[in-house]
Amino acid sequence: MAETKSVIGTQNKKGQTFTDPWKMLHDAPRTPSFFTGSEVIKEAVRRASCDVMIAYPITPQSEAAALIGELFAEGYIGDYFRGESEFAVMSQCAGAAFGGARVFTTTAGPGTMRAMENFPMWAGARLPIQMIVTCRGINSPLSIQPDTLEIAYLLNTGMLVWHAETAQDFFDWILKGYMVSEEPDVHLPLALCCDGFFVTHTKDVVNLTPTDMCLPPYDPYRSPVPCMDMECPPVRMMRDPFVMKSNYISYATHASWQQEIWAAVERSRKHSIHWLNGLIDTENTDQEILIVASGTAVSQGREAIRLLEDEGVRCGLVKVKTLRPWPEEEIREATKNAKHIFVPEFNVTGWLAKEIRATIPNPHRVHAGPHVCGGMTMPPEIIVQEIKTALGMKSFSLAGRGS
Amino acid sequence: MSQYRVLPGPEHFLPPAAASMGVYLPNPGEAHINGVIASEEKAYEEAARQFLMASVPTIFPGPLVLWAWNEKAAKKATAIRHLYNTLKECVQPGQRPMLIPMPDYRPKYPKINPEVEINPNHPNLTIWHNKIDCCMFVGVHCHQANLSLKIIRGGTSCYTIAMCAQAGHEDAMLSFRDASVEKIMTLADWVKKLKGTVKPRLTTKSGATS
Numbered sequence: 001m002a003e004t005k006s007v008i009g010t011q012n013k014k015g016q017t018f019t020d021p022w023k024m025l026h027d028a029p030r031t032p033s034f035f036t037g038s039e040v041i042k043e044a045v046r047r048a049s050c051d052v053m054i055a056y057p058i059t060p061q062s063e064a065a066a067l068i069g070e071l072f073a074e075g076y077i078g079d080y081f082r083g084e085s086e087f088a089v090m091s092q093c094a095g096a097a098f099g100g101a102r103v104f105t106t107t108a109g110p111g112t113m114r115a116m117e118n119f120p121m122w123a124g125a126r127l128p129i130q131m132i133v134t135c136r137g138i139n140s141p142l143s144i145q146p147d148t149l150e151i152a153y154l155l156n157t158g159m160l161v162w163h164a165e166t167a168q169d170f171f172d173w174i175l176k177g178y179m180v181s182e183e184p185d186v187h188l189p190l191a192l193c194c195d196g197f198f199v200t201h202t203k204d205v206v207n208l209t210p211t212d213m214c215l216p217p218y219d220p221y222r223s224p225v226p227c228m229d230m231e232c233p234p235v236r237m238m239r240d241p242f243v244m245k246s247n248y249i250s251y252a253t254h255a256s257w258q259q260e261i262w263a264a265v266e267r268s269r270k271h272s273i274h275w276l277n278g279l280i281d282t283e284n285t286d287q288e289i290l291i292v293a294s295g296t297a298v299s300q301g302r303e304a305i306r307l308l309e310d311e312g313v314r315c316g317l318v319k320v321k322t323l324r325p326w327p328e329e330e331i332r333e334a335t336k337n338a339k340h341i342f343v344p345e346f347n348v349t350g351w352l353a354k355e356i357r358a359t360i361p362n363p364h365r366v367h368a369g370p371h372v373c374g375g376m377t378m379p380p381e382i383i384v385q386e387i388k389t390a391l392g393m394k395s396f397s398l399a400g401r402g403s
Numbered sequence: 404m405s406q407y408r409v410l411p412g413p414e415h416f417l418p419p420a421a422a423s424m425g426v427y428l429p430n431p432g433e434a435h436i437n438g439v440i441a442s443e444e445k446a447y448e449e450a451a452r453q454f455l456m457a458s459v460p461t462i463f464p465g466p467l468v469l470w471a472w473n474e475k476a477a478k479k480a481t482a483i484r485h486l487y488n489t490l491k492e493c494v495q496p497g498q499r500p501m502l503i504p505m506p507d508y509r510p511k512y513p514k515i516n517p518e519v520e521i522n523p524n525h526p527n528l529t530i531w532h533n534k535i536d537c538c539m540f541v542g543v544h545c546h547q548a549n550l551s552l553k554i555i556r557g558g559t560s561c562y563t564i565a566m567c568a569q570a571g572h573e574d575a576m577l578s579f580r581d582a583s584v585e586k587i588m589t590l591a592d593w594v595k596k597l598k599g600t601v602k603p604r605l606t607t608k609s610g611a612t613s
Contacts, residue, residue: 126546183570184545184569184570185428185545185569185570185571187546222569223544224544224545224546224547224549224569225544225546225547226466226507226508226544232507232508232509233508233524233547249524249525249527249528249554250524252417252554252557252558253524253525253550253554255417256417256420256549256550256553256554256557257550259417259419259420259423259553260420260546260549260550260553262420262423263420263421263422263423263549263573264422266420266422266423267422267428267570270427270428
């Protein structure tokens, strides 16, 4: 709708060239770089033409937030400041996004939970904020170590939720995330999650796009809701009659509004498939034994498959990239040959296994496990042990490890 | 392709969003009719046919065309006026085309006047008051349009058309995408082309359509 001239090919104040995002991410030369996940977040944000980043320290995301502060000092970000708390940060992110800014923030564990009220508000207001969630324990006793329990809480907020396995995923998906979440038919916030420390504090070789290329800026006039206007919904929602009145049409409007958010999650499907090359990745799904996982559990699953091959057991792998939109049809298709589906997870509740069980026929095929939580590592051997036990094969206890 | 069809209502106390029923938006160059992807050409013909069949064919222009906030919006508003005038020229006696603005989405106190204005939160009132049986949304922000279209589908029998400047609307019975001045003018041309070839549904004295 907006009468805008393309900025592709022009330069920003830092001399970066606004580049067609598809060309930047698929055709531009890549430079292998040895970085931590947090440093990779910084490098992605450097190329993301972000207007505002708001920070609050909580381990393990603090380093990423601090590094983005350096980007602000270097002039790559329009504004950067620290909020009073995670709740304040997420509220301030909303204000910046209402004002038409491309917004980035980071959080982890209890901070995510403290800010939770804001996430359905972001989605309801159709604000395409990107939030990195570097997962950690949220429950008592306190843990700062990786634990993906907070993802379970994000799944029903109306946000898009993606779960990165590696720092390379992180780099690419931060940039691609804006492309999906800012589509006018989507226009939803994105929680881009990773397992803290395993990704954020581990060095890896990551192929980076040139620093002199960046995404085109956000165009707020493509928003499905009006740009900030204190009188128009969704801003000043409490003045809007449908929440102030008690009648059929008021409730119908509120209900339709909520349905529209989930419709937008559905609409993100085709854009996510386009940018992420599918919502899942698969390997050898013709096998009767499958490991289905997201995040770093995928890496552990891959290694377990290698160990099992040494013992003559063949396994396939499904990597779930997006949790919202949920790849229902893809998982149903990928698991159609499987007699045993193992879902290793870094959390106590097994939310991914529950989602899969609710998706596929004959859900008794799903073995929810192994689970670790509270920051424990998941040695591939325990996945091997879980599979061998289920198959009636002899295995040795690993419980004594580390004692 | 989903088996779900987006049809004139009243469908349900709370109909589902069509996107959640597996209805996909058209790609550039396409449109959808009842949730099924169709060529734009077919959609022009069907939209013109629905307008000419209706007792009260109505255009609901929204703030993105009513407010002359850029040159393109002003040109679109002119094109919509042309479409409306074409519609008036092409209908038969007894048909009553209308142009009802949706200038903004602000709450109106103590209540909106549905005879002269539409509000996305109460679109059914405007449809009921004016006995509208076919309407087109144009220049309405996508989120507000989808709310209205779904409420209309839920509680009225009105046929809805969306002339969307962005990706289109599953919750309309017919939706264009990437709307431009040219597309609005093409629709007007189709209305003119089908003039006299479509039998209108005329309203009886009791308000029911024949």
